Amino acid sequence: MNRWLHFASPQRFYPLAGRLMPWLVVSAALLALAGLAIGLLIAPSDAQQGEGYRIIFVHVPASWMSMFIYLVMAFWAGVGLVLNTRLSSMMAQALAPTGAMFALLSLLTGALWGKPMWGAWWVWDARLTSELILLFLYLGFIALYSSIEDPSRADRASAVLALVGAVNVPIIYFSVKWWSTLHQGASVSLTRSPSMAVTMLWGMGIMVLAFWAYAIAVALARVRCIILEREARAEWVKYAVE
Amino acid sequence: MPWNSHWVGVADFLAMGGYASYVWISIGACALAVLIESLQLRRRHRAAARRVSQLRGEA
Numbered sequence: 001m002n003r004w005l006h007f008a009s010p011q012r013f014y015p016l017a018g019r020l021m022p023w024l025v026v027s028a029a030l031l032a033l034a035g036l037a038i039g040l041l042i043a044p045s046d047a048q049q050g051e052g053y054r055i056i057f058v059h060v061p062a063s064w065m066s067m068f069i070y071l072v073m074a075f076w077a078g079v080g081l082v083l084n085t086r087l088s089s090m091m092a093q094a095l096a097p098t099g100a101m102f103a104l105l106s107l108l109t110g111a112l113w114g115k116p117m118w119g120a121w122w123v124w125d126a127r128l129t130s131e132l133i134l135l136f137l138y139l140g141f142i143a144l145y146s147s148i149e150d151p152s153r154a155d156r157a158s159a160v161l162a163l164v165g166a167v168n169v170p171i172i173y174f175s176v177k178w179w180s181t182l183h184q185g186a187s188v189s190l191t192r193s194p195s196m197a198v199t200m201l202w203g204m205g206i207m208v209l210a211f212w213a214y215a216i217a218v219a220l221a222r223v224r225c226i227i228l229e230r231e232a233r234a235e236w237v238k239y240a241v242e
Numbered sequence: 243m244p245w246n247s248h249w250v251g252v253a254d255f256l257a258m259g260g261y262a263s264y265v266w267i268s269i270g271a272c273a274l275a276v277l278i279e280s281l282q283l284r285r286r287h288r289a290a291a292r293r294v295s296q297l298r299g300e301a
Contacts, residue, residue, distance in 0.1 A: 036269070041255070044248060051259030055268045062272065101275050109268040116264050214276065221283045228290035232297055241294045 005191035010087050010227045011236045017220040031210035039203030053111040056187075057203050063106040063210040066134060067169050069099035069215060073141070074166040087223075089155035091231065092162060093145060094223035098120035098215055100138035104132055126175035126181035133152055137165035151230060206226060 007013050035204040039057035046053035073095040080089030103200050110128065122128065141158050148154035171178075176185045196204075231237050249255040258265045 008257045041249070045259060051262065052261035052264060054258065054261075054265050058272045098279065101279060103261050105272055105275055108271055112264045112268045116261055218279060218283065221287065225283065225290050227296055228287070232290070232294050237294050238298045241291045 008085060008087055010090065011234075011240075012230055013087055014227050014240055015226055017224050021217050021220050024213045024220070026216060028210050028213035030180045031206055031213060035206035035210050036100040038199060038206060043199040043203050044197055045094050049117060049231040052116050053115070055109055056200075059106065059109040059113060060187075060204055062102045062109060064208060065211045065215055066099055066102035066106050066131070067172055069095050069102060069224040070134060070137070070169055071166060073099060077155075077162040080155055081159040081163075087227075088228075089152075089159065089187055090223050090226045091219070092159065093155075094140050094219045094226055095137055095215075096145075097222070099219050100135060100142065102211075102215075103131060103135040103138055107135065114182075115180065123182050125183060126179040127172065127181050128176050133168055134165075134172060137161070137168060141165070162195075 007016055035057065040054060045051050054103040073092045076088045076095070077092035079085060080092060107128070110131075114123070115121050139161055144161055145154045145168075148157055175181060176183055228237060228241065256266075257264060
C-alpha cells in the first residue's frame with residue numbers, strides 16, 4: 001500500500017508516467033499492426049456480411065474503450081471526491097477527452113457499418129442512443145470542469161456528474177439484451193463460446209489490446225500536461241522541466 | 243498474396259468485396275483521430291513546459 005501511495009503525488013508520478021509512455025506507444029503500434037494484419041489479411045470473410053464486417057476490428061475496440069474509460073474516469077473522479085487526492089482528479093480529467101474520442105469513433109464506425117448492412121446511418125435504437133448519451137456525458141464532464149474557475153471546485157462538481165452518469169454504462173452494455181434492437185447481440189460473452197471464427201477473434205482481441213495500450217499512453221501524456229499546468233508554480237516542477 | 247488464400251491480389255484486397263469506402267473510412271478515421279490527439283498532446287506539453295520555464299525566469 002505504501003508503495004502505491006508513494007506514486008500518488010504528482011511530483012513522483014510525473015517522471016514515472018514519462019518513463020512508461022514510450023513502452024506503451026511502441027506496444028500500441030505493434031499490436032495495432034498485428035491486429036490489422038490478422039483482421040484484414042488473414043481472417044475469413046463473414047458468411048452474411050462479406051468483407052463489410054471488417055469494420056468490427058475498429059468498431060468493437062473503440063466501443064469497449066469508450067465504456068471502460070468512462071468507468072475508470074468515474075472511479076478516479078470518485079476517489080478524488082472522497083479522499084481529496086489531487087492526482088486522482090487529474091487522472092479523471094486526463095481520461096475524458098480520450099473517452100469522448102472513442103465514443104465518437106464508435107458512433108462514426110457504427111454509422112459506416114449500419115449504412116451498408118441496415119440501410120441506415122443512424123437509428124434511434126437503445127444501443128445507439130445510449131452510446132450517444134455516453135458521448136454527451138463525456139462532453140458535459142469536460143464542459144462542466146472548464147466552466148468553473150477554481151480547479152478543486154471544478155473537480156468536485158464534475159466528479160458528481162461522472163458518478164451519476166456511470167449508470168449509463170451498464171445500460172449501453174446490456175441494451176441489446178433488454179430491448180429488441182437493430183444492433184446485433186454480443187459476439188463475445190463470458191458465459192458461452194464466441195460466435196466468431198478463431199482468427200476473427202484473435203484480430204479483435206489484439207486490436208482491443210492495442211487500443212488499451214494507446215489509451216493508457218495518451219492518458220499518461222495528458223496527465224503530465226495537467227500536472228505541469230496546475231502545479232506550474234510548485235518548486236519541484238522547476239526541476240522537472242528542461 | 244501467396245501466404246493468404248483469401249485475397250487474390252492487392253486490388254481485390256483494397257476493394258473489400260464492394261465495401262471499400264465503409265471499411266477504409268472507418269479505419270482511416272481511427273488513424274486520423276490518433277494522429278490528431280497525439281499532435282495536440284505534444285503541443286499542449288510544450289506549451290505547459292514553456293510556461294514553467296517563464297515562471298522560473300520571473301522568480
